[in-house]
Amino acid sequence: MQIFFYILFFIFFQIAFSMELIKVKENIFMVKGISSLPSKENRGFISNAYAVKTKEGWVVIDSLSTPELAKEFISLLKKEYNKPIKYLVITHYHLDHYFGASEFKKEKAIILAHKNLNNLYEEGYLDTYLENIKKIFGDIFKNVRLVKPNITVKDRYSFSLGDKKFIVLSMTPAHTNTDIVVYLPEEKVLFAGDLVYKNRIPFVGDTFSNSKNWLKVLSQMKNMDINIILAGHNEPLDKSAIYFTYRYISFLREEILKMKDEDIEYDKIKEKLQNTEWSRYPMFKVFHNKNIYKIYNDLDFEF
Numbered sequence: 001m002q003i004f005f006y007i008l009f010f011i012f013f014q015i016a017f018s019m020e021l022i023k024v025k026e027n028i029f030m031v032k033g034i035s036s037l038p039s040k041e042n043r044g045f046i047s048n049a050y051a052v053k054t055k056e057g058w059v060v061i062d063s064l065s066t067p068e069l070a071k072e073f074i075s076l077l078k079k080e081y082n083k084p085i086k087y088l089v090i091t092h093y094h095l096d097h098y099f100g101a102s103e104f105k106k107e108k109a110i111i112l113a114h115k116n117l118n119n120l121y122e123e124g125y126l127d128t129y130l131e132n133i134k135k136i137f138g139d140i141f142k143n144v145r146l147v148k149p150n151i152t153v154k155d156r157y158s159f160s161l162g163d164k165k166f167i168v169l170s171m172t173p174a175h176t177n178t179d180i181v182v183y184l185p186e187e188k189v190l191f192a193g194d195l196v197y198k199n200r201i202p203f204v205g206d207t208f209s210n211s212k213n214w215l216k217v218l219s220q221m222k223n224m225d226i227n228i229i230l231a232g233h234n235e236p237l238d239k240s241a242i243y244f245t246y247r248y249i250s251f252l253r254e255e256i257l258k259m260k261d262e263d264i265e266y267d268k269i270k271e272k273l274q275n276t277e278w279s280r281y282p283m284f285k286v287f288h289n290k291n292i293y294k295i296y297n298d299l300d301f302e303f
């Protein structure tokens with residue numbers, strides 16, 4: 001009997017955390033991770049990655065969390081369409097978007113990232129980040145090798161592959177200090193990394209995040225001609241997701257600022273922000289207090 005349950009659980013985990021290539025629309029594919037922190041069960045498969053098919057090969061957006069996951073993703077792509085992976089664009093330095101990049105280097109893909117990501121790499125900041133991640137999450141990340149981007153973007157960079165044009169835009173500092181997005185002008189598709197969320201709490205707690213500028217970036221995005229937003233942690237979205245993200249960040253900023261002006265202490269501010277409309281969304285428990293802490297501290301340096 002026990003064996004039976006064991007097998008049932010095993011099948012459950014296999015299905016729940018397996019990787020499947022999903023067609024978003026003509027020539028655009030995704031793999032979809034779950035909403036969680038990395039664990040042994042989910043193998044770090046906690047974010048989405050995307051691939052655009054062109055006559056010359058694939059352009060991939062984000063590398064997933066580990067070389068193991070990246071390898072699986074690459075083999076799904078090759079099975080779908082057996083052409084080389086020509087580019088990997090890394091939307092920002094976080095583990096679930098960047099730590100699988102070494103597999104793409106093996107494929108001889110050109111790796112593209114923000115100039116600041118390259119600086120973090122050069123300064124050794126990313127080595128320290130990786131070491132800390134290994135300490136927290138252990139074996140999942142044991143095979144991660146950090147790679148240096150081949151092309152760095154400061155403001156804007158565009159390239160063509162096959163019959164497709166790709167525009168890479170810097171939109172940072174916001175979620176981190178390394179955020180870039182990819183825009184396909186013909187399809188009006190925006191690959192937004194972790195800058196846009198819907199019905200999920202955004203993470204504003206990164207050391208380099210900038211909530212004030214994040215709102216500016218979202219306003220800029222609102223003015224773009226976009227049909228579909230493909231983000232790091234959601235199903236495909238429409239432009240209403242920009243508004244959701246904007247509303248959460250501006251809610252926190254305004255509430256915290258107001259209470260600071262009334263000389264309310266940090267612990268009290270935190271307490272007052274627990275039971276709000278936002279507490280029902282996924283990742284609230286993991287991110288919300290970190291977001292309060294970061295914004296609370298940043299506000300002192302803004303004016």
Ligand SMILES: [Zn+2]
Nearest residue numbers: 092094175194
């Ligand atoms: Zn992120």
